[in-house]
Amino acid sequence: MSEAKRPRVLMVDDEADFQGLVGRWLAPEYEHIPLAEGEGLMQKLPSLRPDLIILDVRMRGADGFQLCKLIRADHAYDAVPVLFLTGSKDDVDYLKNFKAGGTAFLTKPVGKKQLVGMIRELLPEPADYQATGGGD
Secondary structure, three states: OOOOOOOEEEEEOOOHHHHHHHHHHHOOOOEEEEEOOOOOHHHHHHHHOOOEEEEEOOOOOOOHHHHHHHHHHOHHHOOOOEEEEEOOOOHHHHHHHHHHOOOEEEEOOOOHHHHHHHHHHHOOOHHHHHHHOOOO
16 A cells, blocks of 8 residues: 655755754654755755745755745746745844745744644645645
8 A cells, every 4th residue: 555645845944953843743744855955956846846845044055035036936836835934023034035935934933733734724635635636
């Protein structure tokens, strides 16, 4: 019996402990694909085939806003929601989210219920996902 396909959630965040925690939160419903940095992201996206992308705003190298602009410049990813996570409570960052092409924005610290709830809003339920053939 084959494992049912689960929506792929690509997370670019340089905090390894947080990546591990989020991976455990998502495991029951989603496939968590962790990346510690955004370098080479555009070359990796075709093979990763994410259904949703979570970007940390503040990282070494390219920040989440820069990465989102690159993602949005490639129309193959127009339908892929981008969720920003940041420690900043600054309204300017909130506005930058939308200017960069982000779909949603959550402020760290974020809990399991809040993060998984937002992902559920942005993606079809896994049962709906399976019926529509998402992720292929």
